[in-house]
Amino acid sequence: MVRGGVPLKGELRVLPAKNSALKLMAASLLTDQPVVLEEVPRLRDIDVLLELLGHLGTRHAWEGRTLHLHTPEIRSTQAPFELVSKMRASFNVLGALAARAGEGTVPLPGGCTFAERPVDQHIKALRALGFEVTAQVTEQGMAYTARRLKPASGRVVYDLPTLGGTEQALLAAALGGEAVLVNTPQEPEIVDLCRFLVRMGVEIEGIGSSILHIRGKPHLRGVRYRVIPDRIEAGTYLLAAAATRGSITLTHVEPFHMDALLDKLSYSGHRITTGRDWIRLEAVPDPQPFNLEAREYPGFVTDLQPPATAYLCTVPGTSLVSDRIYPDRFTHAGELARMGADITLKDRTLIIQGRPLSGAAVEARDIRAGGGLIIAALAAEGESHIAGLHHIERGYEDVENRLRSLGAQVGLQQPELALAAD
Numbered sequence: 001m002v003r004g005g006v007p008l009k010g011e012l013r014v015l016p017a018k019n020s021a022l023k024l025m026a027a028s029l030l031t032d033q034p035v036v037l038e039e040v041p042r043l044r045d046i047d048v049l050l051e052l053l054g055h056l057g058t059r060h061a062w063e064g065r066t067l068h069l070h071t072p073e074i075r076s077t078q079a080p081f082e083l084v085s086k087m088r089a090s091f092n093v094l095g096a097l098a099a100r101a102g103e104g105t106v107p108l109p110g111g112c113t114f115a116e117r118p119v120d121q122h123i124k125a126l127r128a129l130g131f132e133v134t135a136q137v138t139e140q141g142m143a144y145t146a147r148r149l150k151p152a153s154g155r156v157v158y159d160l161p162t163l164g165g166t167e168q169a170l171l172a173a174a175l176g177g178e179a180v181l182v183n184t185p186q187e188p189e190i191v192d193l194c195r196f197l198v199r200m201g202v203e204i205e206g207i208g209s210s211i212l213h214i215r216g217k218p219h220l221r222g223v224r225y226r227v228i229p230d231r232i233e234a235g236t237y238l239l240a241a242a243a244t245r246g247s248i249t250l251t252h253v254e255p256f257h258m259d260a261l262l263d264k265l266s267y268s269g270h271r272i273t274t275g276r277d278w279i280r281l282e283a284v285p286d287p288q289p290f291n292l293e294a295r296e297y298p299g300f301v302t303d304l305q306p307p308a309t310a311y312l313c314t315v316p317g318t319s320l321v322s323d324r325i326y327p328d329r330f331t332h333a334g335e336l337a338r339m340g341a342d343i344t345l346k347d348r349t350l351i352i353q354g355r356p357l358s359g360a361a362v363e364a365r366d367i368r369a370g371g372g373l374i375i376a377a378l379a380a381e382g383e384s385h386i387a388g389l390h391h392i393e394r395g396y397e398d399v400e401n402r403l404r405s406l407g408a409q410v411g412l413q414q415p416e417l418a419l420a421a422d
Protein backbone atom coordinates (compact mmCIF):
# COMPACT_ATOMS: atom_id res chain seq x y z
CA MET A 1 0.00 0.00 0.00
CA VAL A 2 1.54 3.31 -1.07
CA ARG A 3 0.26 6.82 -0.49
CA GLY A 4 1.92 8.82 -3.25
CA GLY A 5 2.87 12.40 -3.88
CA VAL A 6 5.66 12.63 -1.29
CA PRO A 7 9.13 13.50 -2.70
CA LEU A 8 11.68 10.89 -1.57
CA LYS A 9 14.51 12.47 0.42
CA GLY A 10 17.52 11.07 2.21
CA GLU A 11 20.42 8.66 2.06
CA LEU A 12 20.39 4.96 1.30
CA ARG A 13 23.13 2.32 1.47
CA VAL A 14 22.82 0.21 -1.68
CA LEU A 15 22.62 -3.53 -1.04
CA PRO A 16 24.75 -6.17 -2.78
CA ALA A 17 23.72 -7.53 -6.19
CA LYS A 18 21.36 -10.51 -6.20
CA ASN A 19 22.20 -11.29 -9.81
CA SER A 20 25.89 -11.57 -8.95
CA ALA A 21 25.57 -13.30 -5.57
CA LEU A 22 23.44 -16.09 -7.10
CA LYS A 23 26.08 -16.91 -9.72
CA LEU A 24 28.91 -16.87 -7.16
CA MET A 25 26.90 -19.19 -4.93
CA ALA A 26 26.50 -21.65 -7.84
CA ALA A 27 30.26 -21.37 -8.50
CA SER A 28 30.99 -22.38 -4.90
CA LEU A 29 29.98 -25.93 -5.97
CA LEU A 30 33.28 -26.12 -7.90
CA THR A 31 35.49 -26.53 -4.82
CA ASP A 32 35.56 -28.87 -1.81
CA GLN A 33 36.96 -25.99 0.26
CA PRO A 34 34.97 -23.33 2.16
CA VAL A 35 33.83 -20.23 0.28
CA VAL A 36 32.89 -17.03 2.09
CA LEU A 37 30.76 -14.41 0.36
CA GLU A 38 30.79 -11.04 2.05
CA GLU A 39 27.76 -8.85 1.48
CA VAL A 40 24.95 -11.09 0.30
CA PRO A 41 21.42 -9.66 0.06
CA ARG A 42 18.76 -11.32 2.24
CA LEU A 43 16.26 -12.15 -0.49
CA ARG A 44 13.89 -14.95 -1.34
CA ASP A 45 15.94 -15.94 -4.42
CA ILE A 46 19.04 -16.38 -2.26
CA ASP A 47 17.10 -18.65 0.14
CA VAL A 48 15.77 -20.73 -2.76
CA LEU A 49 19.27 -21.24 -4.16
CA LEU A 50 20.60 -22.10 -0.68
CA GLU A 51 17.92 -24.77 -0.42
CA LEU A 52 18.92 -26.13 -3.82
CA LEU A 53 22.63 -26.11 -2.96
CA GLY A 54 21.82 -27.82 0.35
CA HIS A 55 20.11 -30.60 -1.59
CA LEU A 56 23.25 -30.99 -3.75
CA GLY A 57 25.58 -31.19 -0.71
CA THR A 58 26.38 -27.60 0.35
CA ARG A 59 26.37 -26.62 4.02
CA HIS A 60 25.82 -22.96 4.76
CA ALA A 61 25.87 -20.52 7.67
CA TRP A 62 25.05 -16.81 7.91
CA GLU A 63 27.05 -14.31 9.94
CA GLY A 64 25.14 -11.05 9.40
CA ARG A 65 25.33 -10.53 5.64
CA THR A 66 28.33 -12.83 5.28
CA LEU A 67 27.48 -16.22 3.82
CA HIS A 68 29.69 -19.25 4.50
CA LEU A 69 29.33 -22.07 1.95
CA HIS A 70 31.02 -25.47 1.97
CA THR A 71 30.48 -28.42 -0.34
CA PRO A 72 32.89 -31.18 0.81
CA GLU A 73 31.25 -33.55 -1.69
CA ILE A 74 28.36 -33.53 -4.15
CA ARG A 75 25.60 -35.62 -2.54
CA SER A 76 23.10 -35.41 -5.40
CA THR A 77 23.52 -34.53 -9.05
CA GLN A 78 19.77 -33.98 -9.55
CA ALA A 79 18.32 -30.52 -9.05
CA PRO A 80 14.69 -30.79 -7.81
CA PHE A 81 12.04 -29.21 -10.03
CA GLU A 82 10.26 -27.51 -7.07
CA LEU A 83 13.33 -25.34 -6.47
CA VAL A 84 14.59 -24.80 -10.03
CA SER A 85 11.10 -23.76 -11.08
CA LYS A 86 11.26 -20.76 -8.74
CA MET A 87 14.27 -19.05 -10.22
CA ARG A 88 16.15 -18.91 -13.48
CA ALA A 89 19.65 -18.60 -12.01
CA SER A 90 19.29 -22.12 -10.62
CA PHE A 91 19.82 -23.55 -14.14
CA ASN A 92 23.48 -22.53 -13.79
CA VAL A 93 24.19 -25.40 -11.42
CA LEU A 94 24.11 -27.70 -14.48
CA GLY A 95 27.61 -26.76 -15.69
CA ALA A 96 29.00 -26.71 -12.16
CA LEU A 97 27.61 -30.17 -11.31
CA ALA A 98 28.85 -31.71 -14.55
CA ALA A 99 32.29 -30.16 -14.01
CA ARG A 100 32.66 -31.23 -10.37
CA ALA A 101 30.72 -34.52 -10.20
CA GLY A 102 30.91 -35.62 -13.85
CA GLU A 103 27.15 -35.36 -14.31
CA GLY A 104 24.20 -33.13 -13.52
CA THR A 105 20.47 -33.08 -14.26
CA VAL A 106 18.52 -29.84 -14.06
CA PRO A 107 14.93 -29.16 -15.15
CA LEU A 108 14.10 -26.16 -17.31
CA PRO A 109 14.28 -23.10 -15.07
CA GLY A 110 11.50 -20.87 -13.80
CA GLY A 111 11.90 -17.23 -12.83
CA CYS A 112 10.12 -14.21 -14.17
CA THR A 113 7.78 -15.01 -17.03
CA PHE A 114 7.86 -11.68 -18.84
CA ALA A 115 9.13 -13.31 -22.03
CA GLU A 116 10.26 -16.51 -23.64
CA ARG A 117 13.65 -17.26 -22.11
CA PRO A 118 15.33 -20.08 -24.06
CA VAL A 119 18.40 -22.05 -22.89
CA ASP A 120 19.66 -23.15 -26.33
CA GLN A 121 22.91 -21.17 -25.91
CA HIS A 122 23.59 -22.87 -22.55
CA ILE A 123 23.24 -26.26 -24.22
CA LYS A 124 25.24 -25.24 -27.28
CA ALA A 125 28.05 -24.01 -25.01
CA LEU A 126 28.18 -27.20 -22.92
CA ARG A 127 28.26 -29.34 -26.07
CA ALA A 128 31.01 -27.19 -27.62
CA LEU A 129 33.05 -27.77 -24.44
CA GLY A 130 32.77 -31.55 -24.92
CA PHE A 131 29.88 -32.41 -22.56
CA GLU A 132 27.21 -34.85 -23.67
CA VAL A 133 23.88 -33.12 -23.15
CA THR A 134 20.56 -34.95 -23.36
CA ALA A 135 17.03 -33.67 -22.85
CA GLN A 136 14.32 -35.73 -21.16
CA VAL A 137 10.63 -35.00 -20.99
CA THR A 138 9.52 -35.57 -17.40
CA GLU A 139 6.14 -35.20 -15.71
CA GLN A 140 7.16 -31.67 -14.78
CA GLY A 141 8.43 -30.72 -18.23
CA MET A 142 11.83 -30.77 -19.89
CA ALA A 143 15.01 -31.57 -17.95
CA TYR A 144 18.62 -31.55 -19.18
CA THR A 145 21.43 -33.93 -18.23
CA ALA A 146 25.06 -32.96 -18.91
CA ARG A 147 27.83 -35.57 -18.70
CA ARG A 148 31.54 -34.83 -18.73
CA LEU A 149 33.29 -37.09 -21.26
CA LYS A 150 36.71 -35.41 -20.86
CA PRO A 151 38.05 -32.29 -19.13
CA ALA A 152 36.01 -29.43 -20.59
CA SER A 153 37.73 -27.68 -23.49
CA GLY A 154 36.76 -26.14 -26.82
CA ARG A 155 35.56 -22.98 -28.50
CA VAL A 156 32.07 -21.60 -27.92
CA VAL A 157 30.74 -19.00 -30.35
CA TYR A 158 27.51 -17.56 -28.96
CA ASP A 159 24.78 -16.50 -31.38
CA LEU A 160 24.17 -13.50 -29.11
CA PRO A 161 25.73 -12.18 -25.91
CA THR A 162 23.99 -14.12 -23.12
CA LEU A 163 24.70 -13.66 -19.44
CA GLY A 164 23.25 -17.00 -18.37
CA GLY A 165 24.83 -18.91 -21.26
CA THR A 166 28.26 -17.42 -20.56
CA GLU A 167 28.00 -18.11 -16.83
CA GLN A 168 27.08 -21.70 -17.62
CA ALA A 169 30.23 -22.16 -19.73
CA LEU A 170 32.47 -20.37 -17.22
CA LEU A 171 31.42 -22.79 -14.47
CA ALA A 172 31.62 -25.81 -16.78
CA ALA A 173 35.12 -24.88 -17.97
CA ALA A 174 36.60 -23.87 -14.61
CA LEU A 175 37.69 -27.43 -13.74
CA GLY A 176 38.62 -28.29 -17.33
CA GLY A 177 41.34 -27.66 -19.89
CA GLU A 178 41.39 -24.73 -22.29
CA ALA A 179 38.25 -22.96 -23.49
CA VAL A 180 37.55 -19.87 -25.58
CA LEU A 181 34.19 -18.10 -25.34
CA VAL A 182 33.38 -15.73 -28.21
CA ASN A 183 30.68 -13.00 -28.23
CA THR A 184 30.37 -12.80 -24.46
CA PRO A 185 28.51 -9.97 -22.68
CA GLN A 186 30.42 -7.39 -20.65
CA GLU A 187 27.92 -7.04 -17.80
CA PRO A 188 29.39 -6.31 -14.31
CA GLU A 189 27.94 -9.63 -13.09
CA ILE A 190 30.07 -11.55 -15.65
CA VAL A 191 33.17 -9.58 -14.65
CA ASP A 192 32.42 -10.35 -10.99
CA LEU A 193 32.07 -14.08 -11.68
CA CYS A 194 35.33 -14.10 -13.70
CA ARG A 195 37.18 -12.34 -10.87
CA PHE A 196 35.75 -14.81 -8.36
CA LEU A 197 36.89 -17.78 -10.48
CA VAL A 198 40.35 -16.23 -10.88
CA ARG A 199 40.60 -15.98 -7.09
CA MET A 200 39.67 -19.70 -6.96
CA GLY A 201 42.61 -20.45 -9.27
CA VAL A 202 41.16 -20.40 -12.81
CA GLU A 203 43.17 -18.44 -15.40
CA ILE A 204 40.97 -16.11 -17.45
CA GLU A 205 42.11 -13.59 -20.05
CA GLY A 206 39.91 -10.94 -21.62
CA ILE A 207 37.75 -10.24 -18.56
CA GLY A 208 35.30 -7.46 -19.45
CA SER A 209 35.68 -8.05 -23.20
CA SER A 210 33.69 -10.08 -25.74
CA ILE A 211 36.24 -12.94 -25.93
CA LEU A 212 37.23 -14.92 -22.85
CA HIS A 213 40.18 -17.36 -22.77
CA ILE A 214 39.84 -19.80 -19.88
CA ARG A 215 42.44 -22.18 -18.55
CA GLY A 216 40.72 -24.45 -16.05
CA LYS A 217 42.45 -26.22 -13.15
CA PRO A 218 41.84 -29.75 -11.80
CA HIS A 219 41.29 -28.37 -8.26
CA LEU A 220 40.05 -24.97 -7.18
CA ARG A 221 40.65 -23.33 -3.81
CA GLY A 222 38.15 -21.74 -1.46
CA VAL A 223 37.95 -17.94 -1.38
CA ARG A 224 36.60 -15.03 0.60
CA TYR A 225 34.95 -12.56 -1.78
CA ARG A 226 32.85 -9.39 -1.64
CA VAL A 227 29.82 -9.19 -3.96
CA ILE A 228 29.41 -6.06 -6.12
CA PRO A 229 26.67 -3.49 -5.30
CA ASP A 230 23.25 -3.95 -6.88
CA ARG A 231 23.02 -1.56 -9.83
CA ILE A 232 19.36 -2.52 -10.34
CA GLU A 233 18.35 -1.70 -6.77
CA ALA A 234 20.38 1.52 -6.98
CA GLY A 235 18.75 2.49 -10.28
CA THR A 236 15.25 1.77 -9.00
CA TYR A 237 15.71 4.12 -6.02
CA LEU A 238 17.25 6.83 -8.25
CA LEU A 239 14.26 6.61 -10.58
CA ALA A 240 11.89 6.70 -7.59
CA ALA A 241 13.54 9.90 -6.34
CA ALA A 242 13.35 11.40 -9.85
CA ALA A 243 9.68 10.41 -10.28
CA THR A 244 8.71 12.02 -6.96
CA ARG A 245 10.93 15.05 -7.72
CA GLY A 246 12.91 14.38 -4.55
CA SER A 247 16.62 14.11 -3.77
CA ILE A 248 18.60 11.06 -2.76
CA THR A 249 22.16 10.08 -1.98
CA LEU A 250 23.12 6.47 -2.60
CA THR A 251 26.20 5.11 -0.85
CA HIS A 252 28.11 1.83 -1.37
CA VAL A 253 27.36 1.94 -5.09
CA GLU A 254 29.54 1.64 -8.24
CA PRO A 255 28.70 4.74 -10.34
CA PHE A 256 30.58 3.41 -13.37
CA HIS A 257 28.18 0.43 -13.56
CA MET A 258 25.34 2.91 -14.03
CA ASP A 259 26.52 5.24 -16.81
CA ALA A 260 23.55 4.62 -19.12
CA LEU A 261 20.94 5.48 -16.47
CA LEU A 262 22.87 8.44 -15.05
CA ASP A 263 23.24 9.85 -18.56
CA LYS A 264 19.47 9.60 -19.18
CA LEU A 265 18.62 11.14 -15.81
CA SER A 266 20.93 14.09 -16.37
CA TYR A 267 19.58 14.51 -19.93
CA SER A 268 16.17 14.65 -18.26
CA GLY A 269 17.44 17.67 -16.33
CA HIS A 270 18.19 16.25 -12.87
CA ARG A 271 21.39 17.24 -11.11
CA ILE A 272 23.61 14.19 -10.70
CA THR A 273 26.86 14.20 -8.77
CA THR A 274 29.03 11.16 -8.15
CA GLY A 275 32.03 10.17 -6.08
CA ARG A 276 34.05 6.96 -5.89
CA ASP A 277 31.20 4.98 -4.29
CA TRP A 278 28.25 7.37 -4.08
CA ILE A 279 25.67 9.01 -6.33
CA ARG A 280 23.50 12.00 -5.52
CA LEU A 281 20.39 12.98 -7.47
CA GLU A 282 18.59 16.27 -6.96
CA ALA A 283 15.45 16.28 -9.05
CA VAL A 284 14.16 19.28 -10.99
CA PRO A 285 10.39 19.97 -10.90
CA ASP A 286 10.02 20.02 -14.70
CA PRO A 287 12.16 17.23 -16.22
CA GLN A 288 12.46 16.41 -19.94
CA PRO A 289 11.32 13.12 -21.49
CA PHE A 290 13.79 10.78 -23.24
CA ASN A 291 13.71 7.69 -25.44
CA LEU A 292 15.36 4.49 -24.33
CA GLU A 293 16.24 1.11 -25.75
CA ALA A 294 17.35 -1.54 -23.27
CA ARG A 295 20.39 -3.47 -24.52
CA GLU A 296 23.63 -5.14 -23.45
CA TYR A 297 26.01 -3.44 -21.01
CA PRO A 298 27.23 -0.73 -21.12
CA GLY A 299 23.86 0.08 -22.65
CA PHE A 300 20.68 0.59 -20.63
CA VAL A 301 20.00 -2.59 -18.62
CA THR A 302 16.73 -4.43 -19.31
CA ASP A 303 16.00 -4.79 -15.57
CA LEU A 304 15.69 -1.00 -15.26
CA GLN A 305 13.43 -0.68 -18.30
CA PRO A 306 10.17 -1.15 -16.30
CA PRO A 307 11.24 1.29 -13.53
CA ALA A 308 12.37 3.84 -16.16
CA THR A 309 9.07 3.41 -18.03
CA ALA A 310 7.21 4.24 -14.82
CA TYR A 311 9.35 7.36 -14.33
CA LEU A 312 8.72 8.49 -17.94
CA CYS A 313 4.96 8.18 -17.39
CA THR A 314 5.33 11.10 -14.93
CA VAL A 315 7.34 13.33 -17.32
CA PRO A 316 5.30 15.62 -19.62
CA GLY A 317 6.09 15.08 -23.31
CA THR A 318 6.57 12.00 -25.49
CA SER A 319 8.95 9.11 -24.71
CA LEU A 320 9.56 5.89 -26.65
CA VAL A 321 10.71 2.73 -24.84
CA SER A 322 11.85 -0.56 -26.37
CA ASP A 323 13.84 -3.54 -25.10
CA ARG A 324 16.32 -5.39 -27.33
CA ILE A 325 17.06 -8.03 -24.70
CA TYR A 326 13.44 -8.98 -23.99
CA PRO A 327 11.35 -7.22 -26.69
CA ASP A 328 8.04 -8.10 -24.95
CA ARG A 329 9.03 -7.26 -21.36
CA PHE A 330 6.04 -4.98 -20.83
CA THR A 331 3.81 -6.61 -18.18
CA HIS A 332 3.91 -3.27 -16.35
CA ALA A 333 2.38 -1.25 -19.21
CA GLY A 334 -1.26 -2.23 -18.67
CA GLU A 335 -0.94 -1.76 -14.91
CA LEU A 336 0.57 1.72 -15.37
CA ALA A 337 -2.42 2.57 -17.56
CA ARG A 338 -4.69 1.73 -14.59
CA MET A 339 -2.89 4.52 -12.74
CA GLY A 340 -3.80 6.95 -15.48
CA ALA A 341 -0.64 6.65 -17.58
CA ASP A 342 -1.03 7.47 -21.26
CA ILE A 343 0.92 4.48 -22.57
CA THR A 344 0.38 2.46 -25.76
CA LEU A 345 2.26 -0.51 -27.17
CA LYS A 346 2.88 -0.44 -30.91
CA ASP A 347 5.37 -2.58 -32.83
CA ARG A 348 7.10 -3.65 -29.60
CA THR A 349 7.61 -0.01 -28.59
CA LEU A 350 5.89 1.80 -25.74
CA ILE A 351 4.70 5.26 -26.66
CA ILE A 352 4.29 7.35 -23.52
CA GLN A 353 2.74 10.78 -23.10
CA GLY A 354 3.72 11.79 -19.58
CA ARG A 355 1.10 13.23 -17.25
CA PRO A 356 0.15 13.12 -13.56
CA LEU A 357 -0.74 9.64 -12.26
CA SER A 358 -3.38 8.69 -9.74
CA GLY A 359 -3.40 5.86 -7.20
CA ALA A 360 -5.03 2.54 -8.18
CA ALA A 361 -5.08 -1.17 -7.39
CA VAL A 362 -2.46 -2.84 -9.60
CA GLU A 363 -0.59 -6.12 -9.80
CA ALA A 364 3.14 -6.79 -10.20
CA ARG A 365 3.64 -9.81 -12.47
CA ASP A 366 7.43 -9.91 -12.18
CA ILE A 367 10.22 -8.38 -10.09
CA ARG A 368 11.10 -5.30 -12.07
CA ALA A 369 7.53 -4.62 -13.19
CA GLY A 370 6.97 -4.46 -9.43
CA GLY A 371 9.81 -1.95 -9.08
CA GLY A 372 8.14 0.15 -11.78
CA LEU A 373 4.71 0.02 -10.15
CA ILE A 374 6.15 1.11 -6.81
CA ILE A 375 7.75 4.11 -8.54
CA ALA A 376 4.47 5.04 -10.24
CA ALA A 377 2.57 4.65 -6.97
CA LEU A 378 5.06 6.86 -5.11
CA ALA A 379 4.61 9.57 -7.75
CA ALA A 380 0.81 9.23 -8.04
CA GLU A 381 -1.74 11.31 -6.18
CA GLY A 382 -3.68 9.16 -3.70
CA GLU A 383 -3.38 5.61 -2.51
CA SER A 384 -2.26 2.57 -4.52
CA HIS A 385 -2.47 -1.10 -3.66
CA ILE A 386 0.17 -3.25 -5.34
CA ALA A 387 -0.45 -7.00 -5.39
CA GLY A 388 2.22 -9.56 -6.26
CA LEU A 389 4.60 -8.66 -3.44
CA HIS A 390 6.18 -12.13 -3.67
CA HIS A 391 7.66 -11.12 -7.05
CA ILE A 392 8.99 -7.85 -5.66
CA GLU A 393 10.55 -9.62 -2.68
CA ARG A 394 12.58 -11.80 -5.05
CA GLY A 395 14.68 -8.79 -5.95
CA TYR A 396 14.17 -5.92 -3.49
CA GLU A 397 15.15 -6.44 0.13
CA ASP A 398 13.01 -4.85 2.84
CA VAL A 399 11.49 -2.46 0.32
CA GLU A 400 8.86 -0.99 2.63
CA ASN A 401 11.31 0.01 5.38
CA ARG A 402 13.86 1.29 2.90
CA LEU A 403 11.24 3.47 1.24
CA ARG A 404 9.97 4.68 4.61
CA SER A 405 13.51 5.72 5.56
CA LEU A 406 13.29 8.09 2.56
CA GLY A 407 9.99 9.54 3.74
CA ALA A 408 7.61 7.43 1.64
CA GLN A 409 4.22 6.56 3.05
CA VAL A 410 4.17 2.85 2.46
CA GLY A 411 3.14 -0.24 4.35
CA LEU A 412 2.12 -3.84 4.04
CA GLN A 413 -1.62 -4.32 4.00
CA GLN A 414 -1.84 -5.96 7.40
CA PRO A 415 -3.29 -4.20 10.46
CA GLU A 416 0.00 -4.09 12.38
CA LEU A 417 1.86 -2.68 9.40
CA ALA A 418 -0.64 -0.09 8.25
CA LEU A 419 0.55 3.10 6.61
CA ALA A 420 3.25 4.85 8.61
CA ALA A 421 1.20 8.07 8.51
CA ASP A 422 -1.95 6.46 9.95
Ligand SMILES: CC(=O)N[C@H]1[C@@H](OP(=O)(O)OP(=O)(O)OC[C@H]2O[C@@H](n3ccc(=O)[nH]c3=O)[C@H](O)[C@@H]2O)O[C@H](CO)[C@@H](O)[C@@H]1O
Pocket: 019, 088, 116, 117, 118, 119, 120, 121, 122, 123, 160, 161, 162, 163, 164, 165, 185, 187, 295, 296, 297, 301, 302, 303, 324, 325, 326
Ligand atom coordinates in the same frame (compact mmCIF):
# COMPACT_ATOMS: atom_id res chain seq x y z
C1 LIG B 1 22.54 -9.46 -21.63
C2 LIG B 1 21.45 -9.09 -20.69
O1 LIG B 1 20.97 -7.99 -20.74
N1 LIG B 1 21.08 -10.02 -19.79
C3 LIG B 1 19.96 -9.82 -18.87
C4 LIG B 1 19.19 -11.13 -18.76
O2 LIG B 1 20.07 -12.12 -18.26
P1 LIG B 1 19.68 -13.66 -18.45
O3 LIG B 1 20.88 -14.43 -18.03
O4 LIG B 1 18.35 -13.98 -17.91
O5 LIG B 1 19.48 -13.71 -19.98
P2 LIG B 1 20.59 -13.74 -21.06
O6 LIG B 1 21.61 -12.68 -20.87
O7 LIG B 1 21.07 -15.13 -21.10
O8 LIG B 1 19.69 -13.40 -22.33
C5 LIG B 1 20.01 -12.34 -23.23
C6 LIG B 1 19.24 -12.61 -24.52
O9 LIG B 1 19.67 -13.83 -25.06
C7 LIG B 1 18.56 -14.70 -25.30
N2 LIG B 1 19.01 -16.08 -25.01
C8 LIG B 1 19.59 -16.38 -23.83
C9 LIG B 1 20.02 -17.65 -23.54
C10 LIG B 1 19.83 -18.66 -24.50
O10 LIG B 1 20.17 -19.82 -24.31
N3 LIG B 1 19.21 -18.33 -25.68
C11 LIG B 1 18.80 -17.05 -25.97
O11 LIG B 1 18.27 -16.79 -27.04
C12 LIG B 1 17.51 -14.23 -24.33
O12 LIG B 1 16.21 -14.61 -24.75
C13 LIG B 1 17.73 -12.73 -24.35
O13 LIG B 1 17.10 -12.15 -25.46
O14 LIG B 1 18.06 -10.98 -17.93
C14 LIG B 1 18.42 -10.71 -16.57
C15 LIG B 1 17.12 -10.66 -15.77
O15 LIG B 1 16.28 -9.71 -16.34
C16 LIG B 1 19.23 -9.40 -16.52
O16 LIG B 1 19.64 -9.18 -15.21
C17 LIG B 1 20.43 -9.45 -17.48
O17 LIG B 1 21.08 -8.19 -17.50
Ligand SMILES: C=C(OP(=O)(O)O)C(=O)O
Pocket: 019, 087, 088, 089, 110, 111, 112, 303, 367, 368, 395
Ligand atom coordinates in the same frame (compact mmCIF):
# COMPACT_ATOMS: atom_id res chain seq x y z
C1 LIG C 1 14.23 -11.29 -13.93
C2 LIG C 1 15.05 -11.39 -12.93
O1 LIG C 1 15.39 -12.56 -12.30
P1 LIG C 1 15.29 -14.04 -12.99
O2 LIG C 1 16.25 -13.94 -14.15
O3 LIG C 1 15.76 -14.99 -11.93
O4 LIG C 1 13.89 -14.26 -13.43
C3 LIG C 1 15.62 -10.13 -12.38
O5 LIG C 1 16.50 -10.17 -11.51
O6 LIG C 1 15.17 -9.05 -12.81
